[in-house]
Amino acid sequence: MEQRSYEFELDRIAALIRERGATRVGLQLPDGLTSVAVSIADEIVQETGAEVIISGNSCYGACDIDEKLECMVELLFHFGHSSALFAQRRILPAIRDATTGLRPDENVIFIELRSTIDVKPVVEKAAAEIIGECVGLVATIQHVHELESAIEVLKQAGKAASISKSLRLDAAPGLVLGCEFGAARAVRCDEVLFIGSGGFHPAGIALYTGKRVIAADPFTRQVRVFEPDELRKKRYMVIARALDAQSFGVLVGTKSGQYKLADALAVQRTALAKGRNAYVIALDEICEEKLLGYAVDAFVNTACPRLVEDLVAFKKPVLTIAEFEVVLGERSWDELWP
Numbered sequence: 001m002e003q004r005s006y007e008f009e010l011d012r013i014a015a016l017i018r019e020r021g022a023t024r025v026g027l028q029l030p031d032g033l034t035s036v037a038v039s040i041a042d043e044i045v046q047e048t049g050a051e052v053i054i055s056g057n058s059c060y061g062a063c064d065i066d067e068k069l070e071c072m073v074e075l076l077f078h079f080g081h082s083s084a085l086f087a088q089r090r091i092l093p094a095i096r097d098a099t100t101g102l103r104p105d106e107n108v109i110f111i112e113l114r115s116t117i118d119v120k121p122v123v124e125k126a127a128a129e130i131i132g133e134c135v136g137l138v139a140t141i142q143h144v145h146e147l148e149s150a151i152e153v154l155k156q157a158g159k160a161a162s163i164s165k166s167l168r169l170d171a172a173p174g175l176v177l178g179c180e181f182g183a184a185r186a187v188r189c190d191e192v193l194f195i196g197s198g199g200f201h202p203a204g205i206a207l208y209t210g211k212r213v214i215a216a217d218p219f220t221r222q223v224r225v226f227e228p229d230e231l232r233k234k235r236y237m238v239i240a241r242a243l244d245a246q247s248f249g250v251l252v253g254t255k256s257g258q259y260k261l262a263d264a265l266a267v268q269r270t271a272l273a274k275g276r277n278a279y280v281i282a283l284d285e286i287c288e289e290k291l292l293g294y295a296v297d298a299f300v301n302t303a304c305p306r307l308v309e310d311l312v313a314f315k316k317p318v319l320t321i322a323e324f325e326v327v328l329g330e331r332s333w334d335e336l337w338p
């Protein structure tokens, strides 16, 4: 990430600290931005006199709030993600409420890191990859404010563009998260132009919506195309490997925004009812080393769904809940991505 290309909102941060009278605050930044953590800390100390503690833990999404650090500080500034989906889902705030009297949304302040980079050059390049006459436009939180200017560029290239809003997100039209693609699904076009960095969002959009995705990265100016059939074929192969599984490890994410215990227990009950063994395993990060020791034939992941792409390479099959239902004959293959 190019740190100078983002709005860090340091004036707003300092004003909030003063307004709340906070004496100790926390900072949580995505991995790509840890290099600027100490200069942000310096500025906060200089401007407000507050003590600053930097989170050294992962920060993959708004689902990933460092809640232990949150307990140590009066305000936690979480950078780089939208609060749109996860702010209401957290476990810990109930405890904080009782002890501090603060509402959960008052403890954690989301600094979205809007990008200041011009998206027009990469949209111009991406327009050449659009096959049809119309394209749906989506973006990550960093670029969603640039969608109108992307429409203008596409218009000049002779392409109609449409922006829709996810019904699940109380957020700007066109916004997608790594696990919420309602804005891409809602557009009528068969192709989607995604503005943002990395492959997780466009791969997820292609897999779950069945639409061809053209991904335009404003920082690298790279354009990549994601074909849904190729991605789905990979998932079919993982499902096929799990068809004979007699035992399952059902993974529950302990990060608040990924915590779906009820779903995991329902998966376990279904497996047991079908004569298979199933064990619920709670963990914060899902990686192959953590799963290697378990004597089960396959896993079902109820945590971060974007891991679907990463998990393809694991030795034992790791399924989504829908894929698990296909394995047990509870769902047809045609209904995998409704």
Ligand code: SF4
Binding pocket: 060, 061, 062, 063, 064, 177, 178, 179, 180, 257, 258, 303, 304, 305, 306
């Ligand atoms: S995709 Fe995963 S990491 Fe990203 S917001 Fe969703 S649950 Fe969190």
